[in-house]
Amino acid sequence: MDFKVLAHDKQTKARCGEIRIANHRIPTPVFMPVGTQGTVKTLTPLHLKEVNTKIILCNAYHLCLRPGEQVIKRVGGLHKFIGWDGAIITDSGGYQVFSLAKLTKVSDNGVEFQSPIDGTKLFLTPERMTQIQNDIGADIIMAFDECVPYPCEQDRASVAVKRTLSWAERCLNTHKNKQQILFGIVQGSVFRELRIECARNLVEMGFDGYAIGGLSVGEGAFLMNEVLEYTGNYLPQDKPRYLMGVGFPGDILDAIEQGIDMFDCVVPTRNGRNGCAFTSTGKVKILNNQYKEDLKPLDEMCNCYTCQNFTKSYLRHLFLANEILGLTLMSLHNIYYFQNLMQQARESIRKGEFKDFKANFLGRQSQ
Template structure:
């Protein structure tokens, strides 16, 4: 198989587990966070910087790469790994979320989705077969079934139609998938309705995917509601296969997701937040572009081993950001990804050592508030 999964240790107090995701391009310790390389690049960083920070597996976006530069061009370049200079494994999403969230004038049919490009207004059609074909041309190690992601809030009927269409499309993706060196994961939908989530899981289990994602969360619903959906959905997924929560990347949500048995996460939050001059710390979010840090000569976070914290101060990084210097955003991005990768490593060690519940409680007791700083 192109992808396998081994559970090494399960936490006795929660559903957290430490494992290894096996791919043809190397093993990935789990739980794992995937930084998002939307346009075949993790914004502001080179591939070797992502690797040196601790990145093992990255996500790229089918919708964006299909529109620009095109899957055919990337295939001609030798595939996505060679095109972007990343030697580790890559997961590509199906483009479903972006089709429904970015593209104007979307028209959904049972055969697929008509949409207009957010770049130039040109019209395109994505079917399950087209989504698989584009991802096969890109050459990612893990590809995702084409799904319909309903918005939040939505009615029960809207969620039901999206869930049933997602199931039908999953069957078609399975039939269209040809490349044996790629693993195709299914996506559970159903909004925030328990019976729809349970039906989605039952339907997808019949297809025996090598991994399962939970989609349609972190789309505006309260966090407590997301956790409730995970509480009743995750236990239905096969324990011997990886479980992937799509679009989640804040430290508190990562911990809560792991506690509920999630193995894989992705999100643009760490890099997007960095480009807005905000960074993660153990105590909360520090908005370093704020005036309060103009004469603050401490690192972004005491004790952090990232390049930014070892060499520069808050005052200097704020100066770079206010002066629109590229280095400022590179430094905040380096810090945020290192923070998340280090956190995931600490979570894994805590699971292996049988102390995850205590680690989670200690972290969350000090996390969750923006650090002092006055906006300009």
């Protein structure tokens, strides 16, 4: 991997750059649509290419349950299996351990859990999750970590940090596929000393990039931005920084201002499937009665396929008629919106005008 910072904003920590890995060039800041099970819901790879998506996220935990990493390996890897020739990053499953807490039992050795698919009891270790990701063949893979809920007692968060660091070292020792790059994940809840301890130790281990996990779990925007501000000070300038699972536009811009390079979230597609579109002037909830005879597009400032060809009235009709096309068109618009937001953010950073861009964006959202 080659990562270069190409420009810094004049007034903030915002930066734009480029990740080069294999034959992929990924401009940063970058938003990565989530394809947990090997598919970004309701969208084809062609849709994703048309809205300038360079990289997507899949989840190794889910894919090892179904269809199984050996199936994917025999096909020739995840890119071939899902028909996507862009870049792929895989999450190791640490968040699933957190979100499926009732089905899991965590120890220093690993995680014992009950499959949510068929109830089978399984045991995952850092070594196992690293090997799975090596076999799947994504371009960027993640260390196995322990994510704690919010609120969380400091003693509990401290145990999770120690476990995350131990697991990170085990992942590094297991990682054999040098065509892939491995990111470490900073944990520590909202406790400054724990975040700094975790970041420092991970940097000493020498990962290819660094993610900040365990946020957007209920702590709120103020605490999240506070964590990002001081954690970023302990991460190397010449490595990409990835904020996991954060995806509302305002939160992403706040994080870019703190020097974050990479983002993923289900927000655009989940909102799209539920009839909510992000637009240049705020959210549009398409099922509202006011759009019954509205012959305007979702966003008159948008150049996506949905906005160039369909009205809010038609989109509302699709949702009321339970037509799958409605979910696709709304999700496609939202992914375009997020990718366009990233492009505009990169341009503003290159010009040294990110602070003004962010202020203007947030001002339009309240109209």
